Amino acid sequence: xxxxxxxxxxxxxxxxxxxxxxxxxxxxxxxxxxxxxxxxxxxxxxxxxxxxxxxxxxxxxxxxxxxxxxxxxxxxxxxxxxxxxxxxxxxxxxxxxxxxxxxxxxxxxxxxxxxxxxxxxxxxxxxxxxxxxxxxxxxxxxxxxxxxxxxxxxxxxxxxxxxxxxxxxxxxxxxxxxxxxxxxxxxxxxxxxxxxxxxxxxxxxxxxxxxxxxxxxxxxxxxxxxxxxxxxxxxxxxxxxxxxxxxxxxxxxxxxxxxxxxxxxxxxxxxxxxxxxxxxxxxxxxxxxxxxxxxxxxxxxxxxxxxxxxxxxxxxxxxxxxxxxxxxxxxxxxxxxxxxxxxxxxxxxxxxxxxxxxxxxxxxxxxxxxxxxxxxxxxxxxxxxxxxxxxxxxxxxxxxxxxxxxxxxxxxxxxxxxxxxxxxxxxxxxxxxxxxxxxxxxxxxxxxxxxxxxxxxxxxxxxxxxxxxxxxxxxxxxxxxxxxxxxxxxxxxxxxxxxxxxxxxxxxxxxxxxxxxxxxxxxxxxxxxxxxxxxxxxxxxxxxxxxxxxxxxxxxxxxxxxxxxxxxxxxxxxxxxxxxxxxxxxxxxxxxxxxxxxxxxxxxxxxxxxxxxxxxxxxxxxxxxxxx
Numbered sequence: 001x002x003x004x005x006x007x008x009x010x011x012x013x014x015x016x017x018x019x020x021x022x023x024x025x026x027x028x029x030x031x032x033x034x035x036x037x038x039x040x041x042x043x044x045x046x047x048x049x050x051x052x053x054x055x056x057x058x059x060x061x062x063x064x065x066x067x068x069x070x071x072x073x074x075x076x077x078x079x080x081x082x083x084x085x086x087x088x089x090x091x092x093x094x095x096x097x098x099x100x101x102x103x104x105x106x107x108x109x110x111x112x113x114x115x116x117x118x119x120x121x122x123x124x125x126x127x128x129x130x131x132x133x134x135x136x137x138x139x140x141x142x143x144x145x146x147x148x149x150x151x152x153x154x155x156x157x158x159x160x161x162x163x164x165x166x167x168x169x170x171x172x173x174x175x176x177x178x179x180x181x182x183x184x185x186x187x188x189x190x191x192x193x194x195x196x197x198x199x200x201x202x203x204x205x206x207x208x209x210x211x212x213x214x215x216x217x218x219x220x221x222x223x224x225x226x227x228x229x230x231x232x233x234x235x236x237x238x239x240x241x242x243x244x245x246x247x248x249x250x251x252x253x254x255x256x257x258x259x260x261x262x263x264x265x266x267x268x269x270x271x272x273x274x275x276x277x278x279x280x281x282x283x284x285x286x287x288x289x290x291x292x293x294x295x296x297x298x299x300x301x302x303x304x305x306x307x308x309x310x311x312x313x314x315x316x317x318x319x320x321x322x323x324x325x326x327x328x329x330x331x332x333x334x335x336x337x338x339x340x341x342x343x344x345x346x347x348x349x350x351x352x353x354x355x356x357x358x359x360x361x362x363x364x365x366x367x368x369x370x371x372x373x374x375x376x377x378x379x380x381x382x383x384x385x386x387x388x389x390x391x392x393x394x395x396x397x398x399x400x401x402x403x404x405x406x407x408x409x410x411x412x413x414x415x416x417x418x419x420x421x422x423x424x425x426x427x428x429x430x431x432x433x434x435x436x437x438x439x440x441x442x443x444x445x446x447x448x449x450x451x452x453x454x455x456x457x458x459x460x461x462x463x464x465x466x467x468x469x470x471x472x473x474x475x476x477x478x479x480x481x482x483x484x485x486x487x488x489x490x491x492x493x494x495x496x497x498x499x500x501x502x503x504x505x506x507x508x509x510x511x512x513x514x515x516x517x518x519x520x521x522x523x524x525x526x527x528x529x530x531x532x533x534x535x536x537x538x539x540x541x542x543x544x545x546x547x548x549x550x551x552x553x554x555x556x557x558x559x560x561x562x563x564x565x566x567x568x569x570x571x572x573x574x575x576x577x578x579x580x581x582x583x584x585x586x587x588x589x590x591x592x593x594x595x596x597x598x599x600x601x602x603x604x605x606x607x608x609x610x611x612x613x614x615x616x617x618x619x620x621x622x623x624x625x626x627x628x
Contacts, residue, residue, distance in 0.1 A: 011317055034280055036229065059192050059220055060209030061156055063236030065199055065603035068272075072161055074170045074284075079157035080137045081130035082150060086287075087122035089149025097146025099128060101626070103136040127191075131157055140303035158193060162245070164281035165252045168309040169243060172199020172284035176373070186211045193288060193547075198309070199239060199471070201410050207234035240472045250599045251275040254592050255577075262310035263469075263577035263592070264454040268565060269484065271458065271466040273407070274573070274600065276451075280306040303555065304580075312412040315447040316578055317324060317499075320375045320532030321563045322396070322442030324451065324460060324498045326343065326383050327368060331394040331494040335386040338368050338497045344378035348437070355381050355437050358531070373508045375529060377441050384440025389431060392439065398465075398488055400455035401448050409470045415452055418445035443532060453576035457563040460502070461571035462486050463495050502526035503568050506570040512586050516594040523601050527564030527593060529586045534558060557581035559590035561572050566597050573600045 032062065065074035082099065089095040096110045109129065116126050128150075132140070140152055157172045160166070173193040180194065181187055186208075187194065194208070195201035212233030247265060255261040256279055264397040283297060291299070299307055308314065330336035338566030344361035348355045357363065357377040363370075371379035384392060395401055402417030416422075418439065420431040438444035447458075451468060458466045464485040503526040506512045512529045560582030565574040575596055601607065 008114045018348055020357075025083065044266045048226065049296075051600075058212035058230075058233050059156075060211055060233030061235040062158060062193075063207040063506075064238045065207070066240045067243045067248070068236060068274075069245070071245045073243070073245070074168050074243065075159050075161070077159040078133075078157040079130060079155055081153050081155065081375055082128045082131040082140055083125040083153055084117075084128055084301045085125050085149045085151065086117045087149070091342060092149075093115045095147065095149060095247050096128065098143075099140070099150060102139045102143060103129065103132065104385050105129060111598060125151065125153075130155075145469050155191065158285075160284045162249075163184030163283050163285070164279075165249055166243065166245075167277045167281040168311065169198055169241070169276055170284065171200035171410075171467060172287040173195055175290050178586040188494075189270055192544045196287065197307075198409060199241065202408050203239055203471070206239065207236040208346050210234040234281065237427065242472055243276070243468050244274045244603060247596075247600055247603055248275045248277065250597055251277065252277045252281075252594050255279045255579075258579050258588075260304040260310070260580035261286060261582070261592075262314055262450045263575065263596060264311050264450050264572045265596060266454050266458050266466070266468060268458040268461045268571045268574045269464075271455075272472075273468055275596075276309075276311045276470070278308070278310040280304050281415035282306050283394070285577070309409065309411055310578070310580075311450045312407060312409055314416050314447065314578065314580075315413055316559050316561070317444070317446055317579075318401075318442040318448045318453060319532035319561055320442060321376075321456075321528050321561050321576075322446060322448075322532035323380050323440075324371060324395045324502065324528060325399060325401070325456070326380050326387070326392055326440050327372065327498050327501070328494050329491055330383040331368075331497060332490060333387050333391050336368065336383055340367050341367055341378045342376075342382050344376050347380070348378045348381045350385070350437060350591065353434055355434075365419060366602045368497060369501045369504055370505060370510075372498065372528070372574045373415060373504035373511045375505070375512045380440045382435045386437050389436045390419050392436075393417045393422075395490075395541075398490065399459050400452050400465075404466055405413075405451060405455055407451060412451070413449060415449050416445055416447040438473060442530065443576065450576045450578050452561050453561070453578075453612070457565050457574035458537070459488050460495065460498060461565035461574055463490065463492065468532070499526055499568070502528055502564075505529065506564070513562070513590045513593075515586055516562070516564070516590040516597075518594065518598055518601075522569075523566055524568040525564050525566035525594070525597050527562060527590075529584075529590060530559075530563070531562065532579065532582055555581060557583050560584060562589035562593040564593055564597060566601060572604060572606075575599065575600070 024426040034053045042439055063078055064072055064076070067073055082103070084092060084095055084331075086092050092114055096105065096113060099105055100110065101134065105128065113128055123307045139150060140147070140150065144150065159168060160172070162170075176187045176192060176194055186192055200207065210233055212231050232523045251263050251265065255277055258279060258595045260279065262278040263275065264273065267272060280302070286295070327336070331338075341425060343365045344357055344363040346357050346360050355377070358375070362378070363374055363376045366374065366376055366379055368379075370376075392400070402415055404412050404414045423429055423431050423445075434446055455468055456467060462485070465488050503524065506516050506525050506527045508514075511513050513527055516527055518525050558581070560579040561577070563576045565571045576592060577589055577593055577594070577596070579588045
């Protein structure tokens, strides 16, 4: 009896413990369910939606690039592409063969599509080819029933209607490189393109816009079922440039006959770049989907450097276009006056060295204006010797040489204005007086870009520190030029003397650039020729007779330069141009400069509309055969 009661009590305790355990388990389950379904309901609903809903970024329409008059230089155009969905196509290789019978499809592209299909999930579409012509779209559409898994899609493609004419200014867009990824998911989209050069690169953030978004319901495998929501992106901001397309076209056409050349035209007061061209150029449209290896190698191996914007990145000895700087340095230092006379016998001796003038038999006795007009080397050897390299360098920097000017284009280079401190720091050597003489005619270490030379001409014309710009006011991030620019800090008397010399270069009876004379007297142009050597002439070559430029290989010929402003009395435009290995500045660069300036004046909105004649009444002789 006692043992039965003990057994019953033990059973009751076990039942109680088991019940308590069950109650605890069910309580924990109930608490967990309450937490999941009530407390954390929103969080888990969101996670469930993320598994059910796929978010996709939508690339925004890129902002347009316009010229000063609103003419499009870069925009977007609708484009069609053909896609393949591997799971629907089955045999991808056979499908691509069928597509290749309808539209051109390079074998290497077909191989890339097959490789991509192996890497991706079977339901992910792969682009076979984009930018289809309408006839190609029609052929694909007509044969669609015979092409399982093949679909047509539409989008926007960057369009450059001016092609090579504005290639170096506008630039181009291309696929995002691995090194350019910065965490922005928009950059990871396969079809997204970013600016790689020119305005497209400088104002990438402005032109890009903001991405849109779409939401799709997907199944457990990630396959899209239906679209739930779509919000298009915010288009990029349009940019209006200072470029005048009509003038730009004219400049490009005049340069296109040369193997390699560049030119810049500026408004001398505002510093606005009205034209900026570099030849040879490239077609920016070809970069949208990446160039083939052969095409890229051909562009990069070309000695004429078609990818370089030579107007801002080409660095050349300025030659005799630098003589205005030497003249101003000497005038301001008080070591020369406009009436200073120097005799030129064709050479100048300094110790054991002989420095030759371009005119072997010499110019005779000259004043400063005469020396500029006839580009006498001996006169400027003498001025440079008198004033020294440091004052010359300081004057050159006042006129925009030797430093980047901050134009809103990538790739601008600084050129070089040497002085004693520079040589000691860069080469660890002291400066020699002979190097001062060579610098006095714009040779030796001195280097400048066409943009810097155009700014120099604009500052000579106005006496103000004009800065160049290429995007008109109103664009986010665009620099705003001071109006008017501050004075350059050079006396008007010195500037007037140099301007008079430049006037005589073009309009004087013995000027080296009479070929550049304009027909109308009220729009007379003031300018300066320049011929810069690309290699040093040895003494043995000089004694045996220096070959003419046309007898040399292209790479050995001198560069031809020209700087100018017009009209002379009321300056409005400045220009600088360089014809690489063109030979004589007067013969190669002068006629081009004349035609460009005539066009700029013809298009001047402040002047009467009738066209000006370029090279009107001018003497039969085009000038000396080999002016500096």
